[in-house]
Amino acid sequence: MRMKVKAAVVNAVNGPYEFEELELQELQANEVIVKLVASGICHSDEALRVGDAEFPLPAVLGHEGAGIVEQVGAGVRDFQVGDQVVMAYNSCGTCPSCRTGHPSSCVSWTTLNMSGARADGSPIFKKLDGTPVSNFFTQSSFSTYTITNVNNLIKVDDDADLRLVGPLGCGFLTGAGTVVNGLQVKVGDSIVIFGTGAVGLGALMMAKVEGCATIIAVDIHDSRLDISKKLGATHTINSKTENLAERIADITNGVGVNFSIDTTGVSAVMKAAIDVLGIGGVTAPIAVTPNSMEMNSFMDLVLLNRSVKGILMGDAIPQLAIPKLIQLHKEGKFAFDQLVKFYDFEQINEASADSNSGVTIKPILLIDKTYRQNEPLPQ
Structure with missing residues (x-):
């Protein structure tokens, strides 16, 4: 039985985020299912929502997600259920750019991150009536669960607070x-x-x-x-x-x-x-x-x-750069925690508006409020 998820869907250019129940499709060999804990909101999400950058709609946006591995595909070797992960962009891993340490220059970058579908053209999400829903960055973090590629994933230590570190996957990384x-x-x-x-x-x-x-x-x-x-x-x-x-x-x-x-x-x-x-x-x-x-x-x-x-994307290798940024944060040298404000997932339209107006520098949506619920939010 395919998993049903709650996602914030953009159905039309300049339309609001609308919460819908969607169906995750079959997990492929090199993919994992991630249970989202939190996600940053980035201006790139807004550019797609309002049509400044062309993107197929309806879509689940979001590309600064952090969560916990829920299920792994048959070909996945480096991740297991329960791992804490941050998600960044996707790359093929085998082209000359990827092989020489420049995955953001991957020859398939646009197809993998901006086409709205997997490399084989299949969707990750569908509406309950069967309508395909586009994914963003092979990530789509504005959802309770998502399917993502292993090349999107950065494993982080168990002491990392997933409520905070998602925005390291795009904005701060860039x-x-x-x-x-x-x-x-x-x-x-x-x-x-x-x-x-x-x-x-x-x-x-x-x-x-x-x-x-x-x-x-x-x-x-x-x-x-x-x-x-x-x-x-x-x-x-x-x-x-x-x-x-x-x-x-x-x-x-x-x-x-x-x-x-x-x-x-x-x-x-x-x-x-x-x-x-x-x-x-x-x-x-x-x-x-x-x-x-x-x-x-x-x-x-x-x-x-x-x-x-x-x-x-800062010409960065996320799997190397994000752990370094987390370490710099621990040392007090990269104080991005001073720039965030937390919102409930259901407040996504408010959070987006606050980002657009400049009220909030980096909104973070709390998607799984049971995560470390007895611990105060990072300050």
Whole structure:
């Protein structure tokens, strides 16, 4: 008998999350069933919900899930029932990119994570009337249970609190990985981070860990900039009330910065992230956005040996990076717990709205409230 689950379904572009009973399909050899404990909400979920990125609907979104292995497929060897896991993105594991340590550049990445189905085209979820429901990232964490691929999974220690660590699977991984793997900053470098949401602050915290001497946070909300200071920004700029170019010139003695990251996806801001670069500088526009930017390739890039670099998922290997981020958190060097707010699963529309408005930096949905119910929520 196939398992029935409770899931938050998006049935139409810009529609709300609607709770429905769905049916999990047959488990394949390289898959596991995960009982979700909690899931972060990411702006990528919102981009799909409102149609900024094309995706087949109806769908169960969510891609920052953490839970407990409930059942394993016949071919699974490295996981067993009861394991605590965080879920990230899927990759084939065998293409040249995967083999050389760049699974986010997997030749099948789009098919595995954005097609809404398994690699063979079959669905993971169906409605009770038989209608296929798309999955996201081969994960779909906005559900009480889900089927996911072993390549999505990161085993975490039993002392890890699954109510907290799910967002390490995308937002914080992307920010931190962009700094370490994509830009490969060095001790003493300078960096400007545009947008201080989860991705931007993940980048900011990792820039501090890596020894950047100048870390400039740019936002239009003073409250976010205050948080940035606490987490390691050496300078903050409110680009709504201050002259960005003048402030950057003043901070860097007129030479510009080595690196910049844009997490906003706003056309003018992506261009500004180029303009603040010094000679040989590199910018990474990493937001999921329908917007584009205009630039003059010679004046903006060639003349000053600048570069624009696309970096997906922080070019990170989740199975290596996420345990390191958990360890950094234990050491007080990656304090992402200061950025989260917990919501009941049934409050998903409220949590999504709070994320969109900026009220909450990183919402986390509590899906299984029996997990560690006698322990206080992580602070």
